[in-house]
Amino acid sequence: IKNDLAANAADGSRTGEYSPEAERLLEPDNFPEYRSTLFRAPRNLRYETPKHQLAWFYLVRTLALKEVPPQWVIDYLGLTEALNDVDLTEWVKDPEQMLTIFLLAPPRHGKSDLAAHVIIWLICRNPDIRILWCGGKLDISKLTVKFVKLELESNEKLIEYYGPFENEGSWSENQFVVATRVTRMRTPTLTAIGKGVTILSLDADFIFMDDAFDLKASLSPTQVFNDVLWVKSQLMTRREPWTPLLGIGSHQPSPTGDAYQAMDDDHDNDIFFVKQKAHDYEKCLPLEDEMEEKDRHGEHCLLWASMRSFVYLDQFRRSLGDITYEVCYNQDASQSTLQYFRPEVVRHEYPQPVPSPDTGLYLPFSHYEERSGILDYQRNFGYRVAYCCGSANNLYTAIGFDPAAGETRTASEAALIVLQACKICERRYLIDYWHKRQSPEMHPDTIGLYASTYKVDRARIEINAYQKALARDPRLKKASLDYKFIIDEWFTTDTKWDPGMGIPLLSRHMEQGRFSVPYNLPQDRQKAEALLTQLVRYSPRSSIPSDIVMALWLADLSIIGLIDEGRIVTQKQLDPNAPPHIQDQQVTINLDALRNWE
Ligand SMILES: [Zn+2]
Ligand SMILES: [Zn+2]
Structure with missing residues (x-):
């Protein structure tokens, strides 16, 4: 024990005892360079250490040596916010x-190889170090210990630079002591442990x-509970405070949330999370003329642009599905991960409609044949669509207005959408x-103003506790009489999440090529950006501003x-002997479409 304490105090660093070249590499x-050499x-192949891996290395070093990392690492990992x-200086x-x-x-961003090499780096730097390695089950933990051991005995x-390490008699599958150790200690240099062991x-x-x-562990609520319990009861209470713990991994898709999520949700346990996305959609370039979708992505938005390109990641998205991909690759925790508006659609060109030669x-x-998108390079903001499906009479125009006032929403803006739609093909324009922060009396x-400018048929206004008076405001009443539009009052309820009524329907219009956003001129693209950003970031459970999306939904x-009002519902004339479930079937006729076919 005496020796152990001495080792702790002196840090055991070997710096100063190696050749100048070996010292330099440390x-x-x-x-x-240490790694590639x-x-x-x-x-x-040589090991490359891209920026994200170097930042991760610095994170290990920060914890192990209790030294503050360079500023670029703090910024890159978002450490200030994460902690x-x-x-940081006081914390470490x-x-x-x-x-x-x-x-x-x-996954596949070099975490495990990097960790093994950092372990070796730590051993070279301080042969007295004692590391516990847990890769889940003990058998899996042993694999890394074996990998490190193999390097130490055969590299x-x-x-030549830092060894020899091999130490007969203390060189086993689960654990080993390096021969370079300065202080005599019982505790091994590297020990493989399985999840759930007693740390004491x-x-x-x-x-x-x-x-x-x-x-597998994440899909079982019992296992998640046990894992979290182990971290909290063993790793957090029984280890010495000076022993840092770094867990590396990926969020796992689980309907009830994985162990990381359970720990992250519980904010008062001194466990911090640094999350890195394979692809940060907020940092992609806006789509310009003569630009392909893939050109929008690079170093600025991808974690490992040279090896894990947009195209590479998109393959995983397709094979894993959106939700799993977002959880594992972008660390979007499972509960908040339902991405309604896929960036691949929101940021893609609108397919111009093709008229049927017959009708x-x-x-x-x-x-199935074409990729959908919403960016319409043939339209400008501020102009109504003249016709759709051959006639100007097919088009309706509506306003959605989200006042965004109320105690919990003081930081958000009011938003208004003018949306046109064709009653035949149901395309939305x-x-x-x-959108603006505006005093309610201006609403x-x-x-x-917008209702008169665009000759709208309807204006739907969200009514909340603070806005009851708005829809009945005399100025609005007068405007609706003057410009002949109907005011819909709308109390936002849980129907927001009803797949038939709510936001997912909007997303379906976009997925199915029925939604056009003006994107012709640079000023159109600039104007569209706030909406596009909100769509991509939209999540029903997050607190990210979504006032424009809400207004869009109200308009829709x-x-x-x-x-619906242009359609009639009729009972089929059926054989009276038909079973009741057939008799009850209703048929909907779109009268507007019928008229068009005449
Ligand atoms: Zn990108
Ligand atoms: Zn149409």
Whole structure:
């Protein structure tokens, strides 16, 4: 024990005892060179250390050496925010502080190889170090220990620079002690542990967890409960405060939430999360002329642009499905992950409608043959569509207005949408929109102005506790008489999430090529951006502003109402002996469509 304490105090760093070249390679900034010089990837390839991996290396180093990382790492990993604005210098030095971070990052981005190499780097730097490695089950943990052991016993250059490491008698499958150790200690250099073990008897200077909570564990609420209990009761209370813990992994799709989510939701347990997205949609370039979709993505939005390109990631999205992809690759936790508006659609060109040679009506978009999108390069904001499916009479125009006032929404803006729709093909045309922080007494004038400018049929206004007076405002009443539109009051309820009524229907219009957003001129693209951003980020459970999406949905509800009123529902004349479920079947006739076919 005496020796252990001494080792702790002196840090055991070997710096100063190696050759100058070996010393140089141990400099943190030279880690990429350390790696590429000393290790060979399968097929004799050199290990590259891209920026995200270097940042992860610095995160390990920060915890292990209790040294603040360079500013670029803090910014790149969003450490200040992830650690709730703690003073990083104080945080790493505080002897009472449990340094516990989970780094959640996409699969296939080099986490595990990097971790093994960082372990070796830590051993070279300080042969007295004691590391616990948990890769989930003990058998899996052993694989990494084996990998590290193999490098230490057979990597000639590594041995020449920092070894020899092999230590007969303490060189087993589960654990080993390196021969380079300075201080005599019982505790092994590297020990493989399985999830769920008792930590009490194990001394360590660093605890690594690698993909300890896999998909199988995440799908079982019981296993998630046990995993979280283990972290909280064993890892958080029984280890010494100076022993840092770094868990690396990916969020797993699970209807009840994975163990990471359970820990992240519980904010008062000193467990911090750094989350890295394979593809950060907020950082993609806007689509310009002569530009293909893939050109919008690169270093600025992709975590590993050279190896994990947009095209590469899109293959995984297609094979995994949107939800699993967003959870695993973009660390969008399972509960909030239902992405209604896929960026691939929101950021893609609108397919111009093709009229049927027989009827002149626009043919339905075939999403099997063509990729859908909403960016209409032939339209400008501020202009109504003149006709659709051969006639100007097919078009309805509606306004959706979300006042966005109320106690919990003080930070949001009011939003107004002018939407036109064809009652035959049901295509939606965004005509104009407006969003602004505005004093509520100005709302009636704003609605009146847009209603008169675009000759709308309906205006649907969200009514909440603070806005009851709005729809009955005399100015609005007068505008509706003057410009002949009907005001729909709308109390937002849970029908928002009804697949038939709510936001998902809007998304379906877009997926099926029935939604056009003006995108012709640079000013149109600039104007569209706020809406496009809100669509991509929209999630029903998040607090991200969605006032424009809400206004769009309100406008669409009015459109649905207008289209429905143009239809009649009739009972089929059936054989009276037909079974009741057949007799009850109703048939809907779209009168407007019938008229068009005459
Ligand atoms: Zn991108
Ligand atoms: Zn149409």
